[in-house]
Amino acid sequence: MSDTQTFLLDGEEIPFAPGQTVIQAALAAGHYIPHLCYHPEFKPHGSCKVCTVKVGNRTAASCTLPAQAGLEVESASDEMNDLRRTLVQMLFAEGNHFCPSCEKSGNCALQALGYDLGVMTAGFRHLFPDRPVDASHPDLLLDFNRCILCELCVRASCEVDGKCVFALSGRGIDKHLIVNAPSGRLEDTDVALTDKAVQVCPVGVILKKRVGFAQPIGARRYDASPISAQALADAPRAPAGDGRCAACEEAEEK
């Protein structure tokens, strides 16, 4: 339609619907912008800053930046990707992420993003914080060592499950995941295996017990295709001009 509004992403025209953020419009149009805390099913949160883009002389998180006609957005530049690599390195350094012995390896968004961005070095001296696991719940384990503070579980538990089991507490380097129980232990919350919050963690913090390495190497999510390709495949498509849904059409064709 001629009155479709667009903005420029790395020199290409991206159509958008009113209310969409830059990342939503970009993904819907098949343009990947690296991200971690953004999830298509939840309200953008804007905390990890991996999705940072350049608009004019300023940088902004594209997951919270409203799309506007005429914006000129720079994303796939060396400068932005260098910045993203640094952010990923900081996340690795801040927690205890030992991929070879992590059961989430191959299914982990942080690891997949690191690979996809070509993070080849540690970059920072690792802090090796001491964070004991919470194994109190009979069916769930919390391994705080790997939390990237994306708040997806927080959002899912409140918005979808209606429970608010998880929250972040503290500031800066002391920020950490807590659970909503006077004892501070997961067994004393009303979390359930079927909760959305339990399924949404992009890394290896909220884990179903006794699953471990049941899924072999080669059959894991990011063994098949990189996170950038999967983000595009998973992105909700913008309604096409005639009101039909592009993603639905694709599904029908299959």
Place this chain on the structure above:
Amino acid sequence: MTMNLETAAHPETLRRVAIEPVSRVEGHGKVTLLLDDDDRIHQVRLHIVEFRGFEKFIQGRPYWEVPVMVQRLCGICPVSHHLAASKALDQIVGAKNLTPTAEKLRRLMHYGQILQSHALHFFHLSSPDLLFGFDSDVARRNIVGVAQAYPEVAKQGVLLRKYGQEVIRLTAGKRVHGTGSVPGGVNKNLSREERDLLLADIYQIIAWSREAVALARKLYEQSPALYDDFGRFDAHSLSLIRADGALDLYHGGLRARRKDGSTVFDHVNYDHYWEHIFEEVKPWSYMKFPYLRELGPEDGWYRVGPLTRVTQCDFIPTPFADHERRDFLAYGGGSAAGATLGTHWARMIEMLHSAEAIKELLHDDDLLGDDLVVTGERQERGVGMIEAPRGTLIHHYRVDDDDVVARCNLIVSTTHNNQAMNESIRAVARKYLDGRKLTEGLLNHIEVAIRAFDPCLSCATHALGKMPLIVELVDAEGRQVDSLSSGSL
């Protein structure tokens, strides 16, 4: 006897000769030779920095993570730890009998590991010494030198190892840090294509393994006096053994024999190994000194590994390897079967056995099955034992009600062989140490003795001739009397 020397009336009057490797990759080792007033070797102490830290590290971790996590222990035989831990965790999850598919895939993985580790040890680490002589030019005494002088031998060594690594990749998912073995079974079977890929080369691998046994034997036969005697000592012995007395590197009961071949115990269920094996702590070493309780702390130390396994099994359940075993035992009226350097020959017999066992497994359709995991009644304690390339390996865990590890105890092959290695070095030093002067020849010979055990310490890996040693002769007051550096410093 060595133990009595530790209680020497005036140990402070003993001078110390310290040999310290500079490159410390997998931990590090140092040899101290204690001399008496007459400059004779009184005692040997091989110091190894071990992985005690790991037992602490794994505490508080969920149990299902352990078989993958333990592979961080050792860069040389991670698969052995992977499997020993899995066996212990089988008990934790109450998996009394694995499915045939799971058991056979784990065995396949294990034989792949034995094959690649033994090939690495013999061809890359030891063949340069054995082919060129212990005192030959260090610039040549490495796998590159072997490749120039004996290209066919070097090629076979490389390809044997590669095949073993392929077996590991296809069963564990990756060459290193695989995840194939899980508590109660395995997480993948072998596809028909993967099976056929391995089948295509296995007959060549068996043929090369037979040549490797012949080569190990030939080297022995060329200098029988040297090989019979070098670093020789008598030791009690310990290994796993199959119920029918066959060599079984994956599972069995415990068999221990005295120096004279008489039985200490046999077919003992390892679930309560501590009733038979006790770990003693000594003030001068981080390493523990295990001994057989039946024989006591003074005399109860023992030897594990290829030499022990091949000599104390009743038979090897694959035909070529069993034939070689009988030849090995008969050689020189049994002289090779008790010789430190006979270990290389025994090691190659085990490599041949592994190749044959892989062939048998590859013809078994159970490998393609889908029944991968069993569980039963959850237990608090689990013990897993396996015969790793270097010898008996013990993993022992206690897991609390929350599914996290409360306690862990490991006894690795190098620890079992602790005192045995000291004995071997002592025999070498007695013969080759001349007065108060350290010679490069002595260092080379000590290296050769240590390496026969294939211990997991950096000074034994000797990759590409990079094994610089600093040698110090230190008197009782800590003053350096003599020093010598060898290798490429």
